[in-house]
Amino acid sequence: MTYGDMLAAQGLVKSYGGVRALDGADIRLRGGEVHALVGENGAGKSTLVRILSGTLRPDEGTLRLAPEARSGGIAVVSQELSLFPDLSVRENLFPYRPPRRFGLLDRSAMDRAARPVLAELGLDVEPGALLGELPLADQQLTEIARALLRRPRVLVLDEPTSALPAAAVDRLERVLRTLTGRGIAILYVTHFLEEVMRLAQRVTVLRDGRVTLAGVRREDVGMPDLVTAMLGGTPQQPVRRTRAVTDGPPPVVLSGVCVPGRLADVTFTVRAGEVVGVAGLQGAGHLDALAVVCGRTAVSVGRVDIGGRGLPRSLRDAVRAGVAFVPSDRKRYGLMTDRTVWENTTAVSWLALGRGGFMPSRAELVRRTGDLTERLRLRGDPHDVVARLSGGNQQKVVFAKWLATEPRIVVLDDPTRGVDVGVRSEMHRIVGELAAGGAAVLISSTDLAELTEVCDRVLVFVRGRTVEELSGARLTEHQLAVSMQAGGRTGTGR
Template identity: 80%
Template sequence: MTNGDILVAQGLVKSYGGVRALDGVGIRLRGGEVHALVGENGAGKSTLVRIVSGTLAADQGAVRTAGDIRIAVVSQELSLFPDLTVRENLFPRGSLRRFGLLDRRAMDRAARPVLAELGLDVDLGQELGELPLADQQLTEIARALLRSPRLLVLDEPTSALPAAAVDRLAEVLRTLTGRGIAVLYVTHFLEEVMRFAHRVTVLRDGQVALGGVRRSEVGVPELVTAMLGGRPPQPVRRARAVVDLPPPVVLSGVSVPGRLRDVTFTVRAGEVVGVAGLQGAGHLSALEVVCGRTAISAGRVDVAGRGLPRSLRGAVRAGVAFVPSDRKRYGLMAERTVWENTTTVSWLALGRGGMLPSRSELVRRTAELTRHLRLRGGLHDIVARLSGGNQQKVVFAKWLATDPKIVVLDDPTRGVDVGVRTEMHRIITELAATGTAVLIASTDLAELTEVCDRVLVFVRGRLTGEVHGEHLTEHELAVAVQPTVTEST
């Protein structure tokens, strides 16, 4: 280690089963610097953070620190208690006591300067759950700072913050680095890398693609190239024949407080349209609006030429099918059979088959759908015993049984193998060929380029553009979803 180093990791290797998450990764964190860590989902960022913070042991390699240092981690997933007060969350173990009793005055004296640095003016006796999400996230950062760390790890710290709070965080980072604290800043927002970081490391497929380079030496295009590597561009696809019918979905001037601002777009019959954006950009909120899961404060949503009922059941009856990303929690009845899962919505929600449809008829309908989807498993098999890919096919079958006008897909191939992914893409293509509209979000930008005719880009709650034709490549999308400086301030 050299003077100024707070932590140095070298040759880190970590495997999970047969998958190598890290393969010889190293990173050097210096006091007084913000070191950004970026990479695609699955690149190895989370594994590296856990090893650096001491919560996970590497299989190989070494982590050395400048003595016995304190490391504080602010995770992307809040670890606070909404039913406790702000004070109780800042001091979860009641560390400040007097005569064996909690010393609230001492807690307040310690907390106030830190909260002031963050621009957070709240009542310490107020329940945390009553605060806006942005203030809750700033409270978590404040709790970390109260530990007086020499290394602070911020994992997607601005995912729930408005622009003004991001600006306050920039000031805090300058204050912290001025004290000699090292900050490891994990983010998908490459614009934040250019604003905040002194150095940047890019991981790709568990290896270092760009290691500790100075921010002044790279730009957003170079970072994207390092993240994606030299992947061949996707071939330009011929446009699908769009069916001459009323558009299944039209959003006109739709707004949702804190999530969407004046969003307008159309999805036509026979079209596969993607939505893309960083976390909190609004693209997933747009899906929820179409599915009747989120109420709008302004604008209009039409499905097949009629106003969309503002409820999930109403959306289903209007012809909207929704395949969620979390199939186990929201998409399936795990302990029920394949045929029971497949007929749930069409029978119970839409009443198809009458009040008391025959079991044989329900099984027959399921057989037709699962044959088309090439499901591996019997109709009477318990869904929990199927593979992840076949469970996802059951979710598809359940919604296709409703004869939808539009199918909304949220990360449809998450957690499935390459073979099932190919099958899912085949199903999507065949759906579009029958005139069904498809609206899809995916954390894998490559997937959007493979199946979509065009992709709508969202940045901070606004629809900022559309990528299509020869421009619909993974690289173009990765650049398009990044906020510009003016959009973040």
């Protein structure tokens, strides 16, 4: 069945001060299609999404909705979760105007409406479960379920798979095919170009607020075309470092480590100058291993030695042992979004570690921040409020905060989640520089290609155990996927 345009935007212009976030952008969303929107961080994607959803008024341009789109509305699922972790799944699914009976919440009616949508997404959770206790991937699927319960005719998904394991991504892709079969228009904002080539019928590319590819059919472009349209040239390749692995005592040692229900007899080391990846399906235990290194999870059995100081009892203890931790959820755990770049960057090195003396001058802290942001090629000023930066630049602030501590051990949990190919390449460059400088780097990523690009070797976890170590010619995306799938999902851990 052929559907017409659900939404048409033309000549959209939006400026912030003297900077044009959008400069005459056009886009048309057709019913029954997935329309991918791609571009670097700061290209204008977020501004365009906010205008389409009605939360931001453009300075110029027009926006038209088809009658059925007006009645069904536009639902937006943001990359940064807008959920309430202290409430149940049910309460998060019906935050506004929930069903009532005799003036009271009708939980039975809520569950009847929610269960088919949860099942469609392959989300096996009880509606009464506390949302904050679910893995991040399940929380992201819960937000998508909330949007679908509104029965929109236009659905905007902003980086919907950035925190999802492969199995959940497959489920979401099946759901998208069902939704487009119903005539829903889907705007799919992503940095994963493989998803664009696999899912989208049309693609629009933004660069510096301007459209460089406008609604082209997916079969008419290749991935190199998309990269060129995004960056204006080929992306910078990660710097290939000279190996600097030392023969001294390894900074990270886990031997026979057990955490009830999560880890069983885990043994590995990370040497100075080495980049070691950990990989596994959701709940496989690889993230629990990172939590042990960072002092966030207690160990029941086994030996742990981090930075020559034994088992860290807390994240603060781990930081004092020279550990830097870049989390996957930067807004919840990595940033003070209402504070400036310089306040975020110096938070750990000065406040927690006392670097720079009892009361360094603000000018000195700003100067140090400027040195770090220049090294990271961050677009912004030390005095900028972090909330106003793009996602990629926010991630650079997290990196800057930990680089300021001069860490000996760097733990990265999905460090390039939700950033574009340009920022991703820059993050990889920094990882290589850290290792070349003698740091021990431990990294987890939902992007298997990232692990193959930056790691010297990767440890594969299945059911809380390390089952394989891949390196050299065997370290490929295909072999990683095969090794991870060998033992299936455990259902435990994060």
